[in-house]
Amino acid sequence: MKIVAAQDFRLDRNVDYGTNEQNESVRQIVSTVRKEGDSAVLRYTAEHDHVLLTPEKLRVTKEEMMAAYDKVDRAFVSHIREAANNIRRFHEKQKRNSWMDFEPDGSLLGQIIRPLDRVGVYVPGGKAAYPSSVLMNVIPAQVAGVEEIVMVTPPATSGGEGINPYILVAAAEAGVSEMYRVGGAQAIAALAYGTESIRKVDKICGPGNIYVALAKREVFGAVDIDSIAGPSEIVVLADDTARAEYVAADLLSQAEHDEMASAILVTTSKLLAEQVQAEVEKQLKQLPREKIARASIDSHGSIIVVDSVLEGIEVVNKLAPEHLEVMVQEPMTYVSYIRHAGAIFLGPYSSEPVGDYFAGPNHIIPTNGTARYASPVDVDDFTKKSSLIYYSKEAFLANGEAIIGLARHEGLEGHARAIEVRLMLEKQG
Amino acid sequence: MKIVAAQDFRLDRNVDYGTNEQNESVRQIVSTVRKEGDSAVLRYTAEHDHVLLTPEKLRVTKEEMMAAYDKVDRAFVSHIREAANNIRRFHEKQKRNSWMDFEPDGSLLGQIIRPLDRVGVYVPGGKAAYPSSVLMNVIPAQVAGVEEIVMVTPPATSGGEGINPYILVAAAEAGVSEMYRVGGAQAIAALAYGTESIRKVDKICGPGNIYVALAKREVFGAVDIDSIAGPSEIVVLADDTARAEYVAADLLSQAEHDEMASAILVTTSKLLAEQVQAEVEKQLKQLPREKIARASIDSHGSIIVVDSVLEGIEVVNKLAPEHLEVMVQEPMTYVSYIRHAGAIFLGPYSSEPVGDYFAGPNHIIPTNGTARYASPVDVDDFTKKSSLIYYSKEAFLANGEAIIGLARHEGLEGHARAIEVRLMLEKQG
Numbered sequence: 001m002k003i004v005a006a007q008d009f010r011l012d013r014n015v016d017y018g019t020n021e022q023n024e025s026v027r028q029i030v031s032t033v034r035k036e037g038d039s040a041v042l043r044y045t046a047e048h049d050h051v052l053l054t055p056e057k058l059r060v061t062k063e064e065m066m067a068a069y070d071k072v073d074r075a076f077v078s079h080i081r082e083a084a085n086n087i088r089r090f091h092e093k094q095k096r097n098s099w100m101d102f103e104p105d106g107s108l109l110g111q112i113i114r115p116l117d118r119v120g121v122y123v124p125g126g127k128a129a130y131p132s133s134v135l136m137n138v139i140p141a142q143v144a145g146v147e148e149i150v151m152v153t154p155p156a157t158s159g160g161e162g163i164n165p166y167i168l169v170a171a172a173e174a175g176v177s178e179m180y181r182v183g184g185a186q187a188i189a190a191l192a193y194g195t196e197s198i199r200k201v202d203k204i205c206g207p208g209n210i211y212v213a214l215a216k217r218e219v220f221g222a223v224d225i226d227s228i229a230g231p232s233e234i235v236v237l238a239d240d241t242a243r244a245e246y247v248a249a250d251l252l253s254q255a256e257h258d259e260m261a262s263a264i265l266v267t268t269s270k271l272l273a274e275q276v277q278a279e280v281e282k283q284l285k286q287l288p289r290e291k292i293a294r295a296s297i298d299s300h301g302s303i304i305v306v307d308s309v310l311e312g313i314e315v316v317n318k319l320a321p322e323h324l325e326v327m328v329q330e331p332m333t334y335v336s337y338i339r340h341a342g343a344i345f346l347g348p349y350s351s352e353p354v355g356d357y358f359a360g361p362n363h364i365i366p367t368n369g370t371a372r373y374a375s376p377v378d379v380d381d382f383t384k385k386s387s388l389i390y391y392s393k394e395a396f397l398a399n400g401e402a403i404i405g406l407a408r409h410e411g412l413e414g415h416a417r418a419i420e421v422r423l424m425l426e427k428q429g
Numbered sequence: 430m431k432i433v434a435a436q437d438f439r440l441d442r443n444v445d446y447g448t449n450e451q452n453e454s455v456r457q458i459v460s461t462v463r464k465e466g467d468s469a470v471l472r473y474t475a476e477h478d479h480v481l482l483t484p485e486k487l488r489v490t491k492e493e494m495m496a497a498y499d500k501v502d503r504a505f506v507s508h509i510r511e512a513a514n515n516i517r518r519f520h521e522k523q524k525r526n527s528w529m530d531f532e533p534d535g536s537l538l539g540q541i542i543r544p545l546d547r548v549g550v551y552v553p554g555g556k557a558a559y560p561s562s563v564l565m566n567v568i569p570a571q572v573a574g575v576e577e578i579v580m581v582t583p584p585a586t587s588g589g590e591g592i593n594p595y596i597l598v599a600a601a602e603a604g605v606s607e608m609y610r611v612g613g614a615q616a617i618a619a620l621a622y623g624t625e626s627i628r629k630v631d632k633i634c635g636p637g638n639i640y641v642a643l644a645k646r647e648v649f650g651a652v653d654i655d656s657i658a659g660p661s662e663i664v665v666l667a668d669d670t671a672r673a674e675y676v677a678a679d680l681l682s683q684a685e686h687d688e689m690a691s692a693i694l695v696t697t698s699k700l701l702a703e704q705v706q707a708e709v710e711k712q713l714k715q716l717p718r719e720k721i722a723r724a725s726i727d728s729h730g731s732i733i734v735v736d737s738v739l740e741g742i743e744v745v746n747k748l749a750p751e752h753l754e755v756m757v758q759e760p761m762t763y764v765s766y767i768r769h770a771g772a773i774f775l776g777p778y779s780s781e782p783v784g785d786y787f788a789g790p791n792h793i794i795p796t797n798g799t800a801r802y803a804s805p806v807d808v809d810d811f812t813k814k815s816s817l818i819y820y821s822k823e824a825f826l827a828n829g830e831a832i833i834g835l836a837r838h839e840g841l842e843g844h845a846r847a848i849e850v851r852l853m854l855e856k857q858g
Contacts, residue, residue: 075834076834076835076838078831079831079834079835080835082828082831083831083835090530090538093528093530093540094540096525099522101519101522107788108775109519109788109789109790111522111523111790111807112764112773114768116801116802117768117801127840130839131835131838131839132835132839166838202801202802203802221797221799223802224799224802224803243854245850245854246847246850246851246854249843249846249847249850249851250847252843252846252847253841253843253844253846253847255843256841256842256843256844257841283846287842287843287846288842289841289842289843293843331819332819335541335817338815339543339546341815342815342816343815343816343817343818344541344815344816344817344818345818345819345820346537346817346818346819347819347820348851349820349821349822349824349825349851350818350819350820351820351847351848351851352844352847353832353836353841353844353845353847353848354818354820354825354828354832354848355816355818356836356844357831357832357835357836357844358828358831358832358835359536359538359818359820360538361538361540361816361817361818362816365816368650370650370653371813371815372545372546372631372813373545373631373632373652373653373813374653374813375813375814375815376814376815376816378540378814380809384800384801384802384803384804385804385805385807386767386770386771386772386773386800386804386805387771387772387773387784387790387791387794387805388764388772388773388775388790389772389773389774389775389779389783389784389788389790390760390761390774390775390776390779391774391776391778391779391780391783391788392778393778395778396778396783399511399783399787402507402508402511402512402786402787403782403783403786403787405504405505405508406505406508406509406512406560406561406786406787407782407785407786409505409560409595410559410560410561411556411717412682412685412686412718412782413685413716413717413718414678414681414682414684414685414716414718414722415682415685415781415782415785415786416782417678417681417682417712417716418675418678418679418681418682418780418781418782419780419782419783421674421675421678422675422678422777422778422780425672425674425675
C-alpha cells in the first residue's frame with residue numbers, strides 16, 4: 001500500500017456503463033418482455049438461468065418462505081431479527097408528517113407526504129446474495145408505509161427453482177409480501193412494465209450485475225429507480241491514537257468487496273502510516289479473498305500523510321467518500337467540518353461492518369463522490385409529496401391583480417384570464 | 430373538446446429524448462467545453478447566440494443587476510417581491526433538522542442534514558424567460574442554506590449582451606449571488622465540469638430547450654440534476670357546483686403553454702361537460718395564443734363524464750396529473766382519496782395560476798404520470814444526508830458476535846475479522 005503526499009493524491013473513479021453489446025442485449029430483453037410478458041420472462045429465464053418454469057411457478061409461495069427457516073441455523077435467525085429491529089428503529093425516526101398551514105385570510109397551504117403504492121426490490125442470486133441488502137432495501141420501504149413490496153431474485157441454477165434460504169428468511173423477517181423467482185434484465189422489465197403474473201411497480205431498487213444496472217437505466221421514467229452504485233469506498237481518518245490492526249482490518253473489509261473498491265487512509269501520524277502498511281500486508285495473507293483485496297489495495301489503496309486532522313478533513317471533503325471512519329481523539333468535535341461523506345463512523349469501535357450489518361443506519365450509501373449531493377437510502381426514497389392549495393375568496397380577491405400582473409409579464413394571457421374571469425364574475429355576484 | 434367515457438379514455442404521454450443529431454451535437458459541445466473551458470464556451474456562444482464575449486464579460490455584474498430595477502415597472506417589483514415572500518414562507522416549513530439518537534448502551538446514531546455547497550440554475554432566454562421560474566428554483570435552494578447559487582442564462586441576441594431585466598430583478602429578489610451570460614448545452618457543461626471563469630457546481634436545475642435537457646442528462650453523475658419536465662398537464666375534477674367559465678379558463682391556461690400540454694375535465698355533470706365544451710370554444714377565440722391552445726385542446730384535451738366524484742378520483746389516480754383542480758362541493762373531504770397528483774388545488778378560487786405565480790408552493794411539479802413516485806421541487810432537493818454512527822465499547826462487545834455471524838453468512842471474512850481483531854485485542858486489554 002503506497003504512502004503519498006496529499007497534493008499528489010488523485011482518486012480514479014469510474015462507473016461501468018456496459019459495452020455496446022451489453023446495452024444492446026438489455027434493450028432487446030426489456031422491449032421483448034414489455035411486448036410479450038410472461039412468455040418472454042420464462043424464455044429468458046430458461047436461456048440465462050437454465051431453469052425451466054411455468055407461469056404458475058414464478059411466484060414463490062408462502063410455504064416455501066416458511067420452509068426456509070428449517071434450512072438456516074438458529075443463530076442466523078436471531079441475528080438477522082436483531083439487525084432488522086435496529087434498522088427499523090433507526091428508519092422510524094426518518095418518518096415525516098404531512099402538514100398544513102392555516103393562513104389568516106382563510107387559505108390553507110400544505111404538503112401531503114404519502115408512501116409509494118408498490119415497490120420492487122431486486123436481490124441478486126449466487127454469491128452476491130446478501131441477506132443484509134434485503135433488509136436495507138425492504139425495511140425503509142415498509143417503514144415508509146409502502147403496502148406492496150415485491151421481491152425478485154433469480155432461481156438458483158444448482159438448486160433448480162430453489163432460492164437461497166438465507167435470502168428467504170431475511171425477506172420474511174423484513175416483511176416482503178410477494179416474491180418471484182426471476183432475475184436479470186427480464187426481472188427489471190417485468191417490474192417496470194408488468195406481465196400477466198407480475199404487476200407493474202412504481203419504483204425499483206436493489207443491487208445487481210451490469211445487466212440489471214443497465215436495465216434499470218433503461219426503464220427509468222416508466223418507473224423510478226434507485227441510484228446505480230459504483231465500487232465501494234472507505235476513507236479512514238486517523239491520528240496516533242488509532243490502532244494499526246483496526247485500521248488495516250477496516251481497510252481490508254472494504255478491499256475484499258471488489259477489485260475496483262478503494263481503501264484510503266488519511267493520517268497525521270507517519271508512524272501509523274508505516275504500521276498500517278505492514279499490518280495490511282500481514283492481514284492480507286490470511287484473507288480468503290486475498291486476491292480480490294490485494295488487487296483493490298494495489299490499484300486503489302493509498303495512505304496519505306497530512307499535517308493536521310483539519311487538513312485531513314479537507315482531503316476527505318474532496319473525496320466525498322461513501323464510508324468515512326474517524327479514529328482520532330475526540331472524533332465528535334470534528335463532525336461539523338465534515339461536509340461530504342455518506343456515512344460517518346466515529347471512534348475505535350465503529351468499524352464499518354457495524355454499520356454494514358447491524359447498527360441501524362442504511363448500508364446503501366452514495367459512492368463515487370456523489371455524497372456531495374446524494375444521501376443514504378432512507379424512508380424519503382419510498383415516499384412522495386403533493387402540494388395542497390386552498391385559496392379562500394378573501395385571499396383571491398386580495399391577490400388577484402398581482403397574479404394577473406405576473407402572468408401578463410410572462411406573456412401568458414390565458415393564465416391572466418383565468419384569474420380575471422373570476423374577479424369579474426364574483427364582482428357581478 | 431371531445432366528451433369521452435372513462436373506460437374509453439387513454440392519455441398519450443411522451444418524453445422528447447431528442448433526435449440522433451441533437452444528441453450527437455450535445456455530446457460534442459459537452460466534451461469540448463469539458464476539455465477547453467472558457468474558450469469553447471465563448472466559441473459556442475458566438476456560434477449559437479451570435480454574441481461575441483470575452484471571458485471578463487461572461488459574468489453579469491452587480492451594477493447590471495441593480496440597473497435592471499430602473500427598466501421594469503414598479504408594480505412588477507412589488508408583485509414579484511410579494512410572490513417571493515410567499516414562496517419563501519412556504520418552503521421554510523419544509524426545513525428539517527439533523528437529529529441524533531442517544532442509545533442506553535452509550536452509542537449515538539444520527540442523521541446529518543446539510544445544504545449542497547453550490548447549485549447552478551439554468552434560466553432560458555427569449556420568450557421562455559419566466560421570472561416566476563427563477564423564484565421557484567432559487568428560493569428552495571436558498572432556504573435549504575445553499576451558500577452559492579449560480580445562475581446562467583443566454584445573452585439576448587437582440588439586446589447584445591443584455592439580459593431580460595425582469596429576469597435580473599427576479600434573480601436579485603430571490604438572492605442569486607453569481608450570474609453568467611451563457612446558455613444552451615455549453616452552459617450546462619460549464620456548470621458540470623467548471624471552466625476558468627465558472628466553477629463547477631454540485632447540482633444543476635431549471636428548465637430549458639431540448640439541447641439543455643439533453644446536456645443535463647449527459648452530465649448527470651458528474652453533478653446531480655433535477656428531473657426533466659415533460660409537457661404540462663391539468664386535470665379538473667368538477668361537479669355541478671362548478672362554473673363552466675372558470676373550468677374552461679383554467680383548462681385553457683394549461684393548453685396555452687404548449688401544443689403537447691394536456692387539459693382534461695373529469696365531471697359528474699353532463700350539463701357542465703357541455704357548458705365547458707361551449708365555453709372553451711368561446712374563450713379560445715379570444716386568446717392571443719389561440720393556435721397553440723387549440724392544438725393542445727384538439728389533440729390532448731378531453732372531457733370525461735363519470736358517475737360519482739369517487740369514480741372521478743379513480744380516473745385521476747390513474748392519470749397521476751401534474752396539476753389537479755378539485756371544484757366540487759366540500760373538496761377537502763376528498764383529499765385522502767387522491768393518491769397521485771403533484772399539486773392539488775381545492776375549490777373555485779384556487780385556479781392553477783394562483784399556484785403558478787403566487788401562493789407559495791412550488792410550480793415545478795412532476796409531469797407525465799411521474800407524480801406516482803416524484804414530488805414538487807422543494808427544500809429537500811437542495812440538501813443531502815449523512816449517517817452518523819458512534820458505537821460505544823459496551824455496544825461493540827455486546828453485539829460483536831452477531832455482526833461476525835452475519836458477515837460470515839455472506840462469505841465476507843474480511844468484514845468478520847475487522848470485528849474479531851477488536852474483540853480479541855480488547856479482551857487482552
